[in-house]
Amino acid sequence: MNLSSEIFGNVIVVHAPEELAAEAAEQFEAYLPTVERENVVLDVDKTEILDSAGLAALLNCQDAMARRGGRMKISAANATNRKILEVTRIDRQIEVFSSVIDAVKSFQ
Numbered sequence: 818m819n820l821s822s823e824i825f826g827n828v829i830v831v832h833a834p835e836e837l838a839a840e841a842a843e844q845f846e847a848y849l850p851t852v853e854r855e856n857v858v859l860d861v862d863k864t865e866i867l868d869s870a871g872l873a874a875l876l877n878c879q880d881a882m883a884r885r886g887g888r889m890k891i892s893a894a895n896a897t898n899r900k901i902l903e904v905t906r907i908d909r910q911i912e913v914f915s916s917v918i919d920a921v922k923s924f925q
Contacts (some may be wrong), residue, residue: 829850829854829858831859832862834864835879838871846877849882855882857887879910890914890923893915
């Protein structure tokens with residue numbers, strides 16, 4: 818899996834795929850812990866399908882990042898994805914921000 822990303826100092830912003838479900842979620846879960854920074858902001862604004870497999874992948878990725886001494890935060894300006902993260906209470910386990918900039922700054 819190859820996702821677009823941007824580096825801001827010690828933080829990498831990874832733009833999640835349009836579909837974070839089933840097979841794509843498995844690939845994403847394997848990919849994210851391999852990024853070149855310990856601090857990750859996952860931007861889910863363009864993700865159109867986010868199912869239970871995708872949500873589980875988010876939690877597994879957070880755990881994988883923590884095991885290597887890093888942290889993962891989510892940027893979700895998209896109201897639908899933000900609501901999904903709230904309803905499933907993922908936002909209580911992974912910090913969610915309304916913009917990429919705010920999420921990146923939170924690592925300072």
